[in-house]
Structure formats: C-alpha cells, structure tokens
Amino acid sequence: HEFFSSTDQIAQLFEMKKDLLMSLSQCIDAKEEDVEMKSALQNLLLSYSESEDPENAVRDPVAAYKLLRRLRSELIVIIGHFHLSYQCEKYQNEFPEIPELEDLDGAASGLIRLQEIYKLYPHNITNETPLDADEAYHVGWVAYEESKFQHAFLWFLYSLNKLTKSSMTTEKELLYYLNSSAYLFGSLPQIYFDQQLPNLDPNNDEVKAQLNRLLQFLRTSNPEIFTLSTESSNYETLCKGEVDEMTSQRQRELSCRYSTAGGNPRLIYAPVKEEVEWDKPQIIRYHDIISDREIEILKNISRPLLFRSETSEGVSKIRTSQCVFLEEDNPVVSRVSQRIADITGLSKESAEDLQIQNYGIGGRYEPHYDAWDDENERIATFLIYMSNVEKGGATVFPKVGVVLKPKKGSAVFWYNLHKNGNVDLFTEHAGCPVFRGSKWVANKWILEFGQEFRRPCSLSYWG
Ligand SMILES: O=C(O)CCC(=O)C(=O)O
Numbered sequence: 409h410e411f412f413s414s415t416d417q418i419a420q421l422f423e424m425k426k427d428l429l430m431s432l433s434q435c436i437d438a439k440e441e442d443v444e445m446k447s448a449l450q451n452l453l454l455s456y457s458e459s460e461d462p463e464n465a466v467r468d469p470v471a472a473y474k475l476l477r478r479l480r481s482e483l484i485v486i487i488g489h490f491h492l493s494y495q496c497e498k499y500q501n502e503f504p505e506i507p508e509l510e511d512l513d514g515a516a517s518g519l520i521r522l523q524e525i526y527k528l529y530p531h532n533i534t535n536e537t538p539l540d541a542d543e544a545y546h547v548g549w550v551a552y553e554e555s556k557f558q559h560a561f562l563w564f565l566y567s568l569n570k571l572t573k574s575s576m577t578t579e580k581e582l583l584y585y586l587n588s589s590a591y592l593f594g595s596l597p598q599i600y601f602d603q604q605l606p607n608l609d610p611n612n613d614e615v616k617a618q619l620n621r622l623l624q625f626l627r628t629s630n631p632e633i634f635t636l637s638t639e640s641s642n643y644e645t646l647c648k649g650e651v652d653e654m655t656s657q658r659q660r661e662l663s664c665r666y667s668t669a670g671g672n673p674r675l676i677y678a679p680v681k682e683e684v685e686w687d688k689p690q691i692i693r694y695h696d697i698i699s700d701r702e703i704e705i706l707k708n709i710s711r712p713l714l715f716r717s718e719t720s721e722g723v724s725k726i727r728t729s730q731c732v733f734l735e736e737d738n739p740v741v742s743r744v745s746q747r748i749a750d751i752t753g754l755s756k757e758s759a760e761d762l763q764i765q766n767y768g769i770g771g772r773y774e775p776h777y778d779a780w781d782d783e784n785e786r787i788a789t790f791l792i793y794m795s796n797v798e799k800g801g802a803t804v805f806p807k808v809g810v811v812l813k814p815k816k817g818s819a820v821f822w823y824n825l826h827k828n829g830n831v832d833l834f835t836e837h838a839g840c841p842v843f844r845g846s847k848w849v850a851n852k853w854i855l856e857f858g859q860e861f862r863r864p865c866s867l868s869y870w871g
C-alpha cells in the first residue's frame with residue numbers, strides 16, 4: 409500500500425497509529441514488568457497529543473511529509489514492542505502497514521514538483537512548517553536523484569543552516585553533495601570540483617572552512633545557482649493562476665442559467681444551475697449537483713478501497729493520486745449516475761463506473777487527454793469536485809488557457825470527442841499540484857456507443 413499518493417490515507421494512518429498505541433499501553437500496563445519498555449512507551453505517549461488533528465495537518469504538504477516520516481518511525485517502534493511483548497501477541501494480526509522508504513521519497517518528490525511549478529525556494533515552501541536538517545537533507549537527496557540539481561543544492565544549503573548537534577546529517581556529507589550538485593548544475597568548473605572533494609579532513613573545522621570557500625566561490629563567480637529560473641510552460645503558468653487578460657475577458661462574457669436539460673421531468677422542479685465556463689471547447693460548470701452528505705458517504709465507501717491511480721503507462725509520476733471505481737449497487741452511487749445522465753442527456757448505460765480520487769502530497773495529474781482514437785472512446789467527461797482546495801489543484805486546459813477552480817459540490821462537463829468521433833485536441837487538461845488542502849474529485853466518463861441518438865454523429869471532417 410502507498411501513502412504519499414493520497415493525503416487522506418496519511419490522515420487515516422495517524423488514526424490507526426493512535427489506536428495501536430492505546431492498545432499497546434493497555435496490554436503492557438496489564439502485566440509487563442519490563443521497565444525499559446514502559447519508559448519507551450511513556451515517551452511515545454508523551455509525543456502524541458490529544459489535540460492533534462491529522463486531517464488538518466495533511467492540508468499542508470510539508471506538514472504531511474513530516475507526519476509521514478514520523479508515522480513511519482513511530483510505527484516501527486510500536487510494532488516492535490508488540491513483537492517483543494508476550495502479552496500483546498493477540499494483536500499481531502491487526503497492524504497497519506508501515507510507510508516504506510519509497511513513500512518518503514514519493515512525498516519529497518511531491519514537494520519538489522510543487523517548488524518547480526509554483527517557483528518556490530526551500531524557505532518559501534517551509535515558511536509555515538520548517539524542516540529540520542535531516543528532513544531537508546532527504547528532500548535534497550531526492551532532488552539530486554531526480555537530477556534536479558539546483559533544487560538539490562538549495563535544499564542542502566537549507567539543511568546546512570539547520571544543522572544541530574543532534575542531526576544525523578554531517579557537514580562532510582553536505583559538503584560532498586553541495587559540491588556535486590553545483591558541479592552537475594554547471595556552476596562549478598571541474599578543477600574546483602576536483603579540489604574540493606579528495607581526502608576530506610575528518611576534522612570538522614576543515615570541512616567547515618571548505619564549505620565556506622565553496623559558497624563564497626559560487627556567490628562571486630556563478631550566483632545563478634542561488635536563483636530559480638522563472639520560465640514556465642503554459643500548464644505551469646495556468647496552475648500559478650496567471651491567466652492572461654484576453655482569456656479572462658472572454659471568460660467574463662460567458663453566460664449562466666437554470667436548466668431542465670430540455671424538460672427532463674426530474675429537473676423540472678429542481679433545475680440545475682448551469683454556467684458556461686468556456687466556449688471552444690464548450691466547458692460547462694454545474695453548481696450544487698451533489699450534497700455534502702453524499703460526498704461524505706462516497707469518501708467513506710472509497711477510503712478502504714483506494715489504490716494508486718495509473719495512466720496508460722501504468723503507475724507514473726505523471727499522476728500522483730489514489731482512486732477507486734465504485735459500482736452502482738450503492739444507492740448514492742447510482743443516484744449520482746442518474747443525475748449525471750439527467751443533466752447531460754446522455755445514456756448512463758454506456759459509461760464507466762464512477763471513479764473517486766484523492767490526491768497525494770503535491771498530488772497532480774499532468775496534461776493528458778481522457779480519450780484516445782480507439783473504438784467506443786470516452787465521448788465526454790463529467791468531473792465532480794468533492795472538496796474545495798485552498799491553494800493549487802485547479803483543472804487547467806493548457807491549449808486554450810482555461811483554469812477551473814475546484815468548488816465543492818460542483819462539476820464540470822465537456823466533450824472529448826468531436827461529433828465526427830475524432831479527439832478534440834483542445835481538450836487536453838491537467839490537475840495542478842495541490843499546494844494546500846485535500847483534493848477529492850469524482851470522474852464519470854461517458855462512452856461513445858449508445859449515445860448515437862442523444863448526440864448525433866457528423867460526417868464533417870472538421871468536427
Ligand atoms: O483532478 C483534476 O482536476 C483533473 C482530473 C483528471 O483529469 C482525470 O482524472 O482524468
């Protein structure tokens with residue numbers, strides 16, 4: 409099981425750890441004589457505070473990263489105690505999975521992606537939740553492994569400034585990685601690089617002096633490694649919310665109305681609020697199409713079933729979220745499907761199951777199409793927002809400049825295919841990295857076959 413790709417799963421794990429800690433304290437209290445174990449347990453109990461709210465903590469990606477690290481180390485200790493303690497044996501089948509090192513790497517990678525898109529320095533992204541030297545070193549190391557040498561360098565520098573006596577990270581390691589990332593970034597000539605590394609004096613002062621020399625050299629001869637580039641792709645610019653004037657002007661001219669979808673009996677007394685968000689391709693927002701209660705039910709059914717989302721290439725960094733397809737045997741799921749059919753006028757018999765999705769730390773879905781050129785493709789997408797997202801997490805269409813902000817209870821709808829069956833190339837879209845908040849969405853993909861009389865085909869070459 410994975411944790412970094414769903415912030416909700418991290419919050420759930422916190423609750424499980426809490427329960428486990430409680431049962432451990434009960435079974436140890438009962439009989440255990442081992443003083444050492446009791447005091448270790450006491451420390452764990454002290455570190456856990458009643459008022460801690462994991463759902464709130466995971467809204468901040470840096471806090472979520474720290475929490476994940478902490479949960480991993482605490483669970484290892486707690487489960488270790490269970491194994492050591494004879495009296496606690498009966499609990500042994502109920503352990504939650506422990507986050508793996510890959511989870512910590514995935515979480516760090518999410519932070520780096522946030523920095524890249526939103527142009528954030530380590531001190532920007534950590535301004536609410538600071539990282540300690542070891543945590544920062546780990547993020548730098550992940551950036552280094554991903555060949556993102558400037559981010560790596562900046563994190564190592566951050567780590568250097570946070571070093572304390574209790575840090576596991578050493579100045580010597582930092583000198584090595586600062587030096588190497590500066591060289592690989594292209595800010596350090598080979599000669600300088602070679603001079604810095606060999607035969608480091610284990611004497612700390614010597615390392616310190618070398619570190620200072622390195623930084624001084626970089627500041628004077630190659631200062632660009634300290635400053636992030638401001639270049640962005642269309643996708644990134646839209647995610648940052650920098651919509652150009654023309655686009656926002658065009659957006660303001662669009663309309664909204666109450667609709668009964670052409671007199672659908674189920675909508676006559678409760679027309680749906682319809683807002684045209686974009687004209688070409690047409691993107692329609694429907695407001696208040698699902699209640700908070702329905703959302704809670706869908707989240708609760710999904711939680712134990714969530715699994716890493718895939719793309720046509722399998723599991724990949726392109727898409728960091730977890731999802732599950734829900735079948736119609738649940739009344740809320742079938743009610744939502746019926747509502748989508750009523751609103752869009754399309755047949756629900758020809759559609760995929762409702763897909764519920766929760767994003768991870770810095771979770772995103774990079775630009776993609778929902779439909780390909782195969783038979784019975786996804787003619788349309790109905791995307792429901794099941795949460796608000798405080799920062800980031802917009803759905804953007806890079807080819808046309810559209811930014812759709814998640815609004816809880818609303819949905820957006822567009823056709824991926826032209827009437828002639830070809831993919832509309834303007835429907836390329838992305839889910840921007842979540843910068844603050846927990847993002848939940850539900851996808852309903854409506855298929856081509858069975859819609860022939862509801863959305864007649866055209867023979868036109870153009871669409
Ligand atoms: O989460 C979003 O905003 C977009 C999701 C999406 O495009 C998808 O799941 O196919």
Ligand SMILES: [Fe+2]
Binds near residue numbers: 776777778837
């Ligand atoms: Fe999509």
